[in-house]
Amino acid sequence: MFKGIAASPGIAVGKALVLKKENIIIERKKVDDLENEKNRFQEAVKVSRTQIERIKEKAGEEQKNIMDAHIMILEDPELLSNVEDKIQSENINVEAALDDVLNLFIAMFESMDNEYMKERAADIKDVGQRLLMNLLGKEIPNLSVLKDEVVLVAHDITPSDTAQMDREKVLGFITDIGGRTSHSAIMARSMEIPAVLGLKNITEQVKTGDYVAFDGDEGVVFVNPEDSVVKSYLERKEKELAVKRELMRLVDSQSVSLDERRVEIGCNIGNPQDATKAHENGAEGIGLYRTEFLYMDRTTLPSEDEQYQAYKAVLEIMGGRPVVIRTLDIGGDKELPYMNLPKEANPFLGYRAIRICLDRKDIFKTQLRALLRASVYGNLKIMYPMISCVEEIRSANRILEEVRQELDRENIAYASDFEVGIMIEIPSAAVISDLLADEVDFFSIGTNDLIQYTTAVDRMNEKISHLYNPFNPAVLRLIKTVIDSGHAAGIWVGMCGEVAGDKRLIPILLGMGLDEFSMSAGSILPARKQIQNLSYEKMKALADQVLKMKSAEEIEKFVAQNV
Numbered sequence: 001m002f003k004g005i006a007a008s009p010g011i012a013v014g015k016a017l018v019l020k021k022e023n024i025i026i027e028r029k030k031v032d033d034l035e036n037e038k039n040r041f042q043e044a045v046k047v048s049r050t051q052i053e054r055i056k057e058k059a060g061e062e063q064k065n066i067m068d069a070h071i072m073i074l075e076d077p078e079l080l081s082n083v084e085d086k087i088q089s090e091n092i093n094v095e096a097a098l099d100d101v102l103n104l105f106i107a108m109f110e111s112m113d114n115e116y117m118k119e120r121a122a123d124i125k126d127v128g129q130r131l132l133m134n135l136l137g138k139e140i141p142n143l144s145v146l147k148d149e150v151v152l153v154a155h156d157i158t159p160s161d162t163a164q165m166d167r168e169k170v171l172g173f174i175t176d177i178g179g180r181t182s183h184s185a186i187m188a189r190s191m192e193i194p195a196v197l198g199l200k201n202i203t204e205q206v207k208t209g210d211y212v213a214f215d216g217d218e219g220v221v222f223v224n225p226e227d228s229v230v231k232s233y234l235e236r237k238e239k240e241l242a243v244k245r246e247l248m249r250l251v252d253s254q255s256v257s258l259d260e261r262r263v264e265i266g267c268n269i270g271n272p273q274d275a276t277k278a279h280e281n282g283a284e285g286i287g288l289y290r291t292e293f294l295y296m297d298r299t300t301l302p303s304e305d306e307q308y309q310a311y312k313a314v315l316e317i318m319g320g321r322p323v324v325i326r327t328l329d330i331g332g333d334k335e336l337p338y339m340n341l342p343k344e345a346n347p348f349l350g351y352r353a354i355r356i357c358l359d360r361k362d363i364f365k366t367q368l369r370a371l372l373r374a375s376v377y378g379n380l381k382i383m384y385p386m387i388s389c390v391e392e393i394r395s396a397n398r399i400l401e402e403v404r405q406e407l408d409r410e411n412i413a414y415a416s417d418f419e420v421g422i423m424i425e426i427p428s429a430a431v432i433s434d435l436l437a438d439e440v441d442f443f444s445i446g447t448n449d450l451i452q453y454t455t456a457v458d459r460m461n462e463k464i465s466h467l468y469n470p471f472n473p474a475v476l477r478l479i480k481t482v483i484d485s486g487h488a489a490g491i492w493v494g495m496c497g498e499v500a501g502d503k504r505l506i507p508i509l510l511g512m513g514l515d516e517f518s519m520s521a522g523s524i525l526p527a528r529k530q531i532q533n534l535s536y537e538k539m540k541a542l543a544d545q546v547l548k549m550k551s552a553e554e555i556e557k558f559v560a561q562n563v
């Protein structure tokens, strides 16, 4: 039995296909004919591009985006010119020059604090490997033509591996390297393929044709196990499928408690493709569209038109259901290298989100124009992040008003009645939520930040992660305050932090009167099922008791025993 990192849930049982990655040896030599080296480089870029285009033809939406990102890397002027300059200045062969430049780029991305940017290093490695294989005339494995169902066993699964993977044939994958937030893990979860990563040297322990059974929830892998193990895994897999089928029956049903308290379950998304997944998983709306992803992984700000297309796409996919689009929430752990923002000692307490938008009116106005123009295609709700006081709402609304007037002057249509709300994720906002409620149409509680600011626990710091606890009585009391303030002013109150999809806390939140729960696509149907089996009146009494308790531990135990 091998133990790795549980990266993507689900059970896989089947025959192994071991992908042996070539160990590429890069020779470094002086060359005379520099033009020839540069031509070979151009040719390798061309061939790689054709290969990627071919993968793209068969790929799904999400994978297409990855392949587009790979083409962008291939076309990156800095990468191309750096390689050619190196050949020229050092009189070396293209393989050595390319390897040097790639290592530099990869190190730069890997050193970034931000997980998302770190992941871009995986894409550069992947494109780099392809270029080198093509330069060396080596064959690149093709995962789109698998004959039989297999469990893939690889050193690492690259973005182009996942992009060309036949979802019907790949039962799961296990790898030597990678962790929960590595690219391969993110892709596995989004493709709903079970995966265990970080098994160190599993490629040496398994041969193609061996029988593999593993559980992506526990991170446990068996190679050629006894029949009894295979049997129990197959039974569990069957049960898992039955649960999934059962949940799919709830796709069109309402999120309503046993005693008829109706809430709304929305989905958190980062791009228009996610909206399709949200819709397929029965989302009653989009509770949070994190627009910052539109601004990342590129070298310039997105244009008004580009943004308009993305917002319009989401509104159309959701067909009239509410779509909460959050204005740019950059800063903190989310960097935009091209904005050259100065390094700060406390980035989470610094120049970020609405603070940047109120300072850089040009950026904010472009986004608001795009949002308003898109508003005619569905049920748009605009949400400002990181609000800490009344003045910020008023300032943001003044800019919104300017944009309305500009569009009026230009005779550009926009919806007249869209709602404007705020995230409540800073304790000061929660404390004065009664005052803020008079200024907006809704609240959405951002527990990811609210917990870190309330308890002074950095959400990114592993060392103190045991202190990052949503059951903390201070956090729960603040949440209750916000819900009550919103209701007293007659506005709805949602939640789009991770807590909203946490099955341990959903009963308390229901009891506190939360109106909308927004979560990742995979959590929607289990949450709906849970709510359909709860009594609102009972949860209300439970929440009242919880709010009198003294410790997180006591609350967690009490809820587990009484729901």
Ligand code: PEP
Pocket (backbone or CB within 6 Å): 288, 290, 329, 425, 445, 446, 447, 448, 449, 450, 496, 497, 498
């Ligand atoms: C939050 O803070 O809870 C939230 C939803 O926003 P983000 O995770 O993007 O900071």
Ligand code: MG
Pocket (backbone or CB within 6 Å): 425, 446, 448, 449
């Ligand atoms: Mg936040």
